[in-house]
Amino acid sequence: MAYNPTKLGVVYGLKQTNFETAQTSSAVISANAKIEAEVFMPPTTREVFERAATKGGFYEIAPVSGSPYGAEFTISKPLHGVSSSLPTTNIGETPDSQILKALLGSAVQTNYQAAGANSSQTGADVLKINNGEESSYGAGSALMTSGLGAFIASIDAGADSITPVLDFTTTPTGSAAVYGSNTVYLSTAATDAFTFVWRTKENATQLVLQGCVPTSATITLGPKDGFPRLEATFLCNKVVSETAGSALADFDYSFPVLPVPTSDASARMVYATTSGASGATELDIEGLQIAITQELVPQLSHNAATGVTDVLVTNRSVECSFRGVLGSANPYDTTGKVLTDIANSAPKAIQCQIGGTAGQSFMMLIPSPIQTAVPAVEDMGGVFGLSFMVKPGNHGGTGSTVADSDFRVAFL
Numbered sequence: 001m002a003y004n005p006t007k008l009g010v011v012y013g014l015k016q017t018n019f020e021t022a023q024t025s026s027a028v029i030s031a032n033a034k035i036e037a038e039v040f041m042p043p044t045t046r047e048v049f050e051r052a053a054t055k056g057g058f059y060e061i062a063p064v065s066g067s068p069y070g071a072e073f074t075i076s077k078p079l080h081g082v083s084s085s086l087p088t089t090n091i092g093e094t095p096d097s098q099i100l101k102a103l104l105g106s107a108v109q110t111n112y113q114a115a116g117a118n119s120s121q122t123g124a125d126v127l128k129i130n131n132g133e134e135s136s137y138g139a140g141s142a143l144m145t146s147g148l149g150a151f152i153a154s155i156d157a158g159a160d161s162i163t164p165v166l167d168f169t170t171t172p173t174g175s176a177a178v179y180g181s182n183t184v185y186l187s188t189a190a191t192d193a194f195t196f197v198w199r200t201k202e203n204a205t206q207l208v209l210q211g212c213v214p215t216s217a218t219i220t221l222g223p224k225d226g227f228p229r230l231e232a233t234f235l236c237n238k239v240v241s242e243t244a245g246s247a248l249a250d251f252d253y254s255f256p257v258l259p260v261p262t263s264d265a266s267a268r269m270v271y272a273t274t275s276g277a278s279g280a281t282e283l284d285i286e287g288l289q290i291a292i293t294q295e296l297v298p299q300l301s302h303n304a305a306t307g308v309t310d311v312l313v314t315n316r317s318v319e320c321s322f323r324g325v326l327g328s329a330n331p332y333d334t335t336g337k338v339l340t341d342i343a344n345s346a347p348k349a350i351q352c353q354i355g356g357t358a359g360q361s362f363m364m365l366i367p368s369p370i371q372t373a374v375p376a377v378e379d380m381g382g383v384f385g386l387s388f389m390v391k392p393g394n395h396g397g398t399g400s401t402v403a404d405s406d407f408r409v410a411f412l
Helices: 025-030 095-104
Strands: 010-015 071-078 105-110 142-145 148-156 161-164 181-186 194-199 207-220 229-236 238-241 268-272 280-282 286-300 308-325 350-354 362-366 369-371 376-380 383-392 408-411
Touching: 010 025, 025 194, 071 207, 095 105, 095 181, 095 194, 095 207, 095 229, 095 286, 095 308, 095 408, 142 181, 148 362, 148 408, 308 376
Parallel strands: none
Antiparallel strands: 010 194, 071 229, 105 181, 142 148, 148 161, 181 408, 194 207, 207 229, 207 238, 207 286, 268 280, 268 350, 286 308, 308 383, 350 362, 362 408, 369 383, 376 383
């Protein structure tokens, strides 16, 4: 008797060129893009239309099978870095960054320079770079040097310097490498679709999930009770049953899991001391969670195999929630008093960094966070706390480039 333990199996994922053109299972498996996901039950649902006709008895008339579009599934996984070894060029895409790009809209890979930090460094508020290398950096994107992460606010070619959105933790080390990032940012660009191959121990159980588009994701960032996690929900265009070409074998995951976000792992949560300035104040919080949602509408067509030829993005939303001990400074009050109203007149940038090793780090930035609810007083394990809910406000400009985007995450 064949049976399939839920602890044995594998999931592969690969981006498609467009919504209707799925990758073949052999192409997905050949790409070796294994997803380190928890066990999930793949969707096998589709539209079924009953025939409400009169009958000669209490039997059923066979229903009509419709479109498979619209099934959903959720992948829960660790949030991964890019490489276990130090990068030697600009950072590329990973499954995690591709999922977030499909949700947020756009991404840019830039900022690597092998010995980019000038030998003369003057403070935590600036990174001195070598003359003539200014074009190697991109405003708005993230970088890391000597374990210090930052998003670039501006580049001064005349002074050969980079000003961060929020100051570095300490003065950068002279003559050190400057490592780049894959910075994913909120925009109005179209979404991406993926093909997933799901299988258990038995070869006959292989399924190909085609035209999978993420509709939401939650990033959970500690700081103590677990490693960073990503949970993403996908809408699926079609599910195809296949038989795998070879038996399930032992395998390893290649991408490193991001470290538990403590200061020993160079984790850092800060906000702008003054709105619009680069000075940073530490923000002591717990339960940091980022919820990303995109609303989709199907583009219907008789010419599509499932009746849906594409999915169109009608809205994107990002919400960041966290809580801190009542009495501690926060972006909206330095004295720690109870807040009874929302204060959004002078937004202060919020930035989080996890990891201090290039290839195994992650950052988040909300340049102009807007409170969407009055902070609630809560019981935090026996002490009073305040819970905050913020969303990205308009940072200025059109939002069409990373420099003026309203929300960013970066893999460094």
